[in-house]
Amino acid sequence: MTSTPAFVPGLELARRFYTEAVAPLLEEAASGIPHSAARIGPGSEVLGYDTPRSADHEWGPRLQLFLRPRDVSRHAGRIGHVLTERLPKTFHGYPTHFAPTGEDRDIRVMRPTDGPVHHRVEITDVSSWFTDTLGFDPTSTITPADWLRTPTQRLAEVTAGALFHDGLHTLAPARAALRWYPHDLWRYVLACQWQRIAHEEAFVGRCGEVGDELGSAVVAARLTRHLMRLCLLMDRRYPPYGKWLGSAFARTPAGARLTPVLTAALAATDRHERERRLATAYETVARLHNRLGLTDHIDPTTRPYHSRPFRVLRADRFTQALLAHVPDPTIRQLPLPEPPDTEP
Structure with missing residues (x-):
């Protein structure tokens, strides 16, 4: 019977996951391709409110990996495959594989696996991610309408969390632009x-x-x-x-x-x-x-x-x-x- 690991706050777990597991694989499989890495967006750990209860869905070793738009189309599939095949099955006692919970949406939970890892490393580009999340791109001009139609929960999710690496030099400025209302x-x-x-x-x-x-x-x-x-x-x-x-x-x-x-x-x-x-x-x-x-x-x-x-x-x-x-x-x-x- 597998014992439950000691609880690690999700942001700290994500930071270690990037530093110890994801970054070394990127260095091997995508050397020379600049990237940024963070844990932002939905999730109790992003706001710092996660507890052991949070592990029942969409919590665990996970993060966002940002590439340049042209590199997403060229390399995202290959990088995702490398992570699927070569990520460790567990990380600090937590499974890196996320299995469906059986609910209607694609909600997953950590589960052990002997096969390939269905990981939660989201590979995208900065502008697309923010546009999908907020409805606008903060790397461009932010209008009053952009600010006022965006729920404060969403603004909290994209400005909280943690940035682990910003090789693109765009993610940190985008988050800074959203730090607070004009x-x-x-x-x-x-x-x-x-x-x-x-x-x-x-x-x-x-x-x-x-x-x-x-x-x-x-x-x-x-x-x-x-x-x-x-x-x-x-x-x-x-x-x-x-x-x-x-x-x-x-x-x-x-x-x-x-x-x-x-x-x-x-x-x-x-x-x-x-x-x-x-x-x-x-x-x-x-x-x-x-x-x-x-x-x-x-x-x-x-x-x-x-x-x-x-x-x-x-x-x-x-x-x-x-x-x-x-x-x-x-x-x-x-x-x-x-x-x-x-x-x-």
């Missing part, structure tokens, strides 16, 4: 996030006032998510999708302070406690905004919602202040998010 767009993205809060901050109280504690709790949960994403954006970190949002938020400067507050807001059983906890969170995040220096100082205290007795921040004040400091009129005039649940 300054005007950052202000706009923050303005949009504040606007999402503004749309619903009064509803926690209003739902509770009419006896709808469940509805109040649902709104509070959505506002909590908006605040977590806002903290990540203010810290210049791309918010990941739901599975890793809390893990990413915990690593922000505000995470330790706000996690118990937001947890208490979600656990509250009446709207007054919910409002009180959220008000604390609003004021904390508002003060963090003021420290960024992106706008003039904005009063960070909560207040009644017009004549109604609901505690809100009036987050739209932050939206308008941010937009007022966007000098580019094409960015400043972009539409803001509509209220949720208003579509036909």
Whole structure:
């Protein structure tokens, strides 16, 4: 019976796999052909959140190998074949062969084999890989539309991970170009996030006032998510999708302070406690905004919602202040998010 190897974080495993197994074979089979190697894209290990559980699918000794476009057409097949035939069957105790899990898509899992290795070394070129992943090529001009239509999860996946070798001298610059939004767009993205809060901050109280504690709790949960994403954006970190949002938020400067507050807001059983906890969170995040220096100082205290007795921040004040400091009129005039649940 084969014992389970001690867990190695996936990025470290990929780095060793490239250095100790893949690179020597490339030196023999593709000497003189420049390449870059990295582990980026989808995968919990790319964001640094993998655990032994991750090994149940698409995790293990794997990486991307980038060639020049002309070399992909000429040499990718041969290099892939060399890796299939000559990679070790196991690497530091982990199989290098990936077998189908039986699911509809081509999802694979590490399995021992006595035959050729179906490896997970993806061979491609930089422009094609980014275009397939993001819908645009960051080695060319990146437009505002490119930035804004790309989910933050995707931007996190291509800027995190690890670069092991950049013989092409294009992969590192492409990743650097995507490291964060241009300054005007950052202000706009923050303005949009504040606007999402503004749309619903009064509803926690209003739902509770009419006896709808469940509805109040649902709104509070959505506002909590908006605040977590806002903290990540203010810290210049791309918010990941739901599975890793809390893990990413915990690593922000505000995470330790706000996690118990937001947890208490979600656990509250009446709207007054919910409002009180959220008000604390609003004021904390508002003060963090003021420290960024992106706008003039904005009063960070909560207040009644017009004549109604609901505690809100009036987050739209932050939206308008941010937009007022966007000098580019094409960015400043972009539409803001509509209220949720208003579509036909």
